[in-house]
Amino acid sequence: MVKTGIIGLGKMGRYHLNLNDEMNESNLQMLCDADSATMDAISKNYSYEMTGDFKEMFKKVDAVTVAAPTKHHFEIVKECLLEGKHVLVEKPITTNIEQATELFDIAEKKNLVLHICHVERFNGAVQELDNITDDPYLIESRRVGPYNPNFKNDSIVLDLMIHDIDIILNMVNKNIVGLQANGSCIYSPTPDFASVAIQFEDNCVANILVSRVTQKKDRTMSISQRGAFIYLDYTTQDINIYREAKEGKEFGLKEMKYKN
Numbered sequence: 090m091v092k093t094g095i096i097g098l099g100k101m102g103r104y105h106l107n108l109n110d111e112m113n114e115s116n117l118q119m120l121c122d123a124d125s126a127t128m129d130a131i132s133k134n135y136s137y138e139m140t141g142d143f144k145e146m147f148k149k150v151d152a153v154t155v156a157a158p159t160k161h162h163f164e165i166v167k168e169c170l171l172e173g174k175h176v177l178v179e180k181p182i183t184t185n186i187e188q189a190t191e192l193f194d195i196a197e198k199k200n201l202v203l204h205i206c207h208v209e210r211f212n213g214a215v216q217e218l219d220n221i222t223d224d225p226y227l228i229e230s231r232r233v234g235p236y237n238p239n240f241k242n243d244s245i246v247l248d249l250m251i252h253d254i255d256i257i258l259n260m261v262n263k264n265i266v267g268l269q270a271n272g273s274c275i276y277s278p279t280p281d282f283a284s285v286a287i288q289f290e291d292n293c294v295a296n297i298l299v300s301r302v303t304q305k306k307d308r309t310m311s312i313s314q315r316g317a318f319i320y321l322d323y324t325t326q327d328i329n330i331y332r333e334a335k336e337g338k339e340f341g342l343k344e345m346k347y348k349n
């Protein structure tokens with residue numbers, strides 16, 4: 090059985106802790122957090138060995154989950170890979186493409202698994218999309234919600250849009266031929282909202298809007314393809330499919346109604 094450890098025990102690290110704790114395939118050995126108060130709180134409910142320095146795990150684990158803040162991912166993941174540990178790292182893998190490429194190069198050379206936790210890929214509704222979508226021509230994605238200062242140092246593209254980019258690139262198997270992007274900083278030093286239009290070859294367009302400065306949470310994706318309109322709600326994991334819809338007009342004595 091794989092001996093595992095978790096580095097970073099904040100919001101996401103605790104999800105990983107609960108799941109690892111229940112998994113038969115994972116033999117959780119050790120937990121790590123840089124903050125002693127966090128470790129004290131966790132040790133009240135779990136009896137795993139704890140450390141404040143992730144390097145102390147190396148002798149005891151085969152694989153680690155990294156759920157520390159994004160700015161530390163590169164340094165932690167690199168050290169773990171160089172020590173021969175398989176790594177599951179929270180998204181976004183790093184803050185820039187060069188660092189991500191370097192990590193995958195090390196993993197490949199050392200024959201290690203390096204996997205990014207794109208958890209939205211495993212949302213039940215997203216999994217079902219594979220069975221429904223067929224050559225879409227218009228994708229409209231909206232992932233907005235209220236402000237969370239926790240991620241103010243990650244641009245909204247790395248924080249949230251990365252999920253939509255991942256899902257859309259898996260759905261549209263075509264080359265990108267054009268891209269337009271706009272965004273603004275409202276409360277953070279990095280963009281708080283962004284709107285991106287991706288033009289794929291063969292007249293397929295994806296419009297993605299993400300925001301962490303919108304007072305109402307809304308996480309949806311609409312897909313138009315020949316013969317169907319698909320509407321997915323990430324929060325409820327519902328999918329609605331509209332087929333054979335016709336726009337028509339009905340005339341009454343005093344009113345005119347539109348029917349769809």
Ligand SMILES: NC(=O)c1ccc[n+]([C@@H]2O[C@H](COP(=O)([O-])OP(=O)(O)OC[C@H]3O[C@@H](n4cnc5c(N)ncnc54)[C@H](O)[C@@H]3O)[C@@H](O)[C@H]2O)c1
Binds near residue numbers: 157158
């Ligand atoms: N997959 C998703 O849908 C999803 C959702 C939210 C966040 N995330 C990602 O998860 C990561 C963590 O986010 P979070 O909300 O749990 O953050 P958090 O701030 O709640 O937790 C981070 C924890 O890491 C600890 N830490 C900091 N530096 C460390 C180090 N060098 N060694 C060990 N521990 C260290 C902190 O003390 C803290 O307890 C981020 O990269 C974020 O982008 C992913």
